[in-house]
Amino acid sequence: MSDFDVIIKGGVVVNASDTTRADIGIKDGRIVALAEALSGSATRTIDAAGRMVMPGGVDSHCHIAQPSSGGGQNAESWESGTRSAACGGTTTVIAFSSQEKGERIKPMVDAYHEKAKQACIDYSFHIIISEPSDAVVTDELPGLIESGLRSLKLFMTYPKNRVDDGEILRIFEVARRYGALVCVHAENHDAIMYMTEKLIGAGLGATKYHAWCKPALVEREACQRVIMLAELMDQPIQIFHVTCEEAAEEIRRAQHRGVKVFAETCPQYFVLTADDLEGDQRQGARVLCSPAPRSVPDQQALWRHINSGTIGNVTSDHAPYNIDAVDGKFWAGDNAPFNQIANGVPGLETRMPIVFSEGVVKGRIDPQQFVALTSTNAAKLFGVYPQKGTISIGADADICIWDAEKKVTITQEMLHHDTDYTPYEGMDVTGWPAVTLTRGKVVWEEGVESCEAGWGNFLAREPYDYIKPRGVFPTPFNPVSGEIEA
Numbered sequence: 001m002s003d004f005d006v007i008i009k010g011g012v013v014v015n016a017s018d019t020t021r022a023d024i025g026i027k028d029g030r031i032v033a034l035a036e037a038l039s040g041s042a043t044r045t046i047d048a049a050g051r052m053v054m055p056g057g058v059d060s061h062c063h064i065a066q067p068s069s070g071g072g073q074n075a076e077s078w079e080s081g082t083r084s085a086a087c088g089g090t091t092t093v094i095a096f097s098s099q100e101k102g103e104r105i106k107p108m109v110d111a112y113h114e115k116a117k118q119a120c121i122d123y124s125f126h127i128i129i130s131e132p133s134d135a136v137v138t139d140e141l142p143g144l145i146e147s148g149l150r151s152l153k154l155f156m157t158y159p160k161n162r163v164d165d166g167e168i169l170r171i172f173e174v175a176r177r178y179g180a181l182v183c184v185h186a187e188n189h190d191a192i193m194y195m196t197e198k199l200i201g202a203g204l205g206a207t208k209y210h211a212w213c214k215p216a217l218v219e220r221e222a223c224q225r226v227i228m229l230a231e232l233m234d235q236p237i238q239i240f241h242v243t244c245e246e247a248a249e250e251i252r253r254a255q256h257r258g259v260k261v262f263a264e265t266c267p268q269y270f271v272l273t274a275d276d277l278e279g280d281q282r283q284g285a286r287v288l289c290s291p292a293p294r295s296v297p298d299q300q301a302l303w304r305h306i307n308s309g310t311i312g313n314v315t316s317d318h319a320p321y322n323i324d325a326v327d328g329k330f331w332a333g334d335n336a337p338f339n340q341i342a343n344g345v346p347g348l349e350t351r352m353p354i355v356f357s358e359g360v361v362k363g364r365i366d367p368q369q370f371v372a373l374t375s376t377n378a379a380k381l382f383g384v385y386p387q388k389g390t391i392s393i394g395a396d397a398d399i400c401i402w403d404a405e406k407k408v409t410i411t412q413e414m415l416h417h418d419t420d421y422t423p424y425e426g427m428d429v430t431g432w433p434a435v436t437l438t439r440g441k442v443v444w445e446e447g448v449e450s451c452e453a454g455w456g457n458f459l460a461r462e463p464y465d466y467i468k469p470r471g472v473f474p475t476p477f478n479p480v481s482g483e484i485e486a
């Protein structure tokens, strides 16, 4: 019997906090040894000389096999989505169980658990709440949060899902009482609806007008408002998919006041701009997502806010809709106006390569920041650290061996998702995962995929310190307990 199942030899181990030359010993799915030169026998030894060895990616925002709020159906199954994630170096995903207005939450969560049994890597869910009725808030959410679903999501826009300010406060109250982070899609609903009606009324339904109906200030206002509500309730939140200087600036100001507001952005906002929405509907639909892609100065602002710490997490917001399918991007017909084209782009597999190429290779961040942004910070924020997000003794052996020199031109053919296009067709990147291991099992190696549907485990998340409220309300009155505090 070998001392180890796998030894990874000769690599440079890059964690968010440090970089060391070390060998890694893996046994029963976990990291059990780290040493300058590991002795002992192993069933398998992987030579990582000349490569970085990093914690597998944690993608805490991706839509997999989820009915869309705006029409259409996700292209991906749990098997295909998590397979493509693994081929792109990601070893944990957090997706969504979604409630639509009028529905109960528990049956949706149960059904989603069932679908996710096909996952190839470990996973958890956020619960989308579209109607925080008494039954949802008092009967369903406490038990579901305690079952390990310690993050909720709310939309401030989209007719089928949006919640108003009063409903947001109800959601914050239950999250604070039972211990959950709340993630927010922050855009001003009424402004978007008004602008959409005006643009469509003026005959401006081309995809380029998607960006005109929801400019950056629509995002800024919603960020500022939801931060105010979170501050009122002393509830930690994460703002999803921050795209622009205006929104990031609101978040930075709140962080400086001590508010527990976290922020993520996504690769599409580093490399796409509103100009990519131009062309015919078929072309524009490939990059149509919300919030809309912005401008080069906004891309630069996102990197600045990453470097100053405002934004700590880069997720894919993988939201896959096929171009050529009746339930895909064009669920409302081939020439549908921008407001009836499914929102979102696929990106589970390309997330880490694009961040590495745009970030590390272009000198905007260093490899440790890359690990923090794509793995460690999300693991901490969502309560799966140090099981995930680090290469240390006792952690799961979720590992990505990175080939920092590899030059790749992204094409649809090379990807492993089940979506019929990539918005990054023809894009050149430097850096690609050479080997991915999930709990010690090799699932991607030098271009060969060997994922196993059903390998992934559900990650029930215990309460964790990172998202504890501060205990600071704007007045002596605690609206959650109903008491006046000294």
Ligand code: DUC
Residues within 6 Å of the ligand: 063, 185, 240, 241, 289, 290, 291, 317, 319, 343, 344
């Ligand atoms: N928001 C998301 O977070 N994902 C897909 C579409 C959207 O608007």
Ligand code: ZN
Residues within 6 Å of the ligand: 185, 240, 241, 290, 291
């Ligand atoms: Zn969103």
Ligand code: ZN
Residues within 6 Å of the ligand: 061, 062, 063, 317, 318, 319
């Ligand atoms: Zn999303």
